[in-house]
Amino acid sequence: MQSRSRSAPHRCLIAAGLCLALALAAPARAQEIPQIPAFLPGIDQVPATQAMPLDGTWLISSIRKKIRI
Numbered sequence: 001m002q003s004r005s006r007s008a009p010h011r012c013l014i015a016a017g018l019c020l021a022l023a024l025a026a027p028a029r030a031q032e033i034p035q036i037p038a039f040l041p042g043i044d045q046v047p048a049t050q051a052m053p054l055d056g057t058w059l060i061s062s063i064r065k066k067i068r069i
Helices: 008-030
Strands: 057-060 065-068
Touching: none
Parallel strands: none
Antiparallel strands: 057 065
16 A cells, blocks of 8 residues: 655645644633732832832733733
């Protein structure tokens, strides 16, 4: 029996199917991120200081949340 290699379009369809399967499975894993409470001081417990380069609004890309420092 002669061995045949798969054609380029067939390989692309297989790769696309694998990507789709992984993309559909990813949201289920993202929901499993544990929620850890933070013991941070409130705004009234921290004295005001001069603005620093770190201050501003930042996007945490891995969880698509914005935080303000």
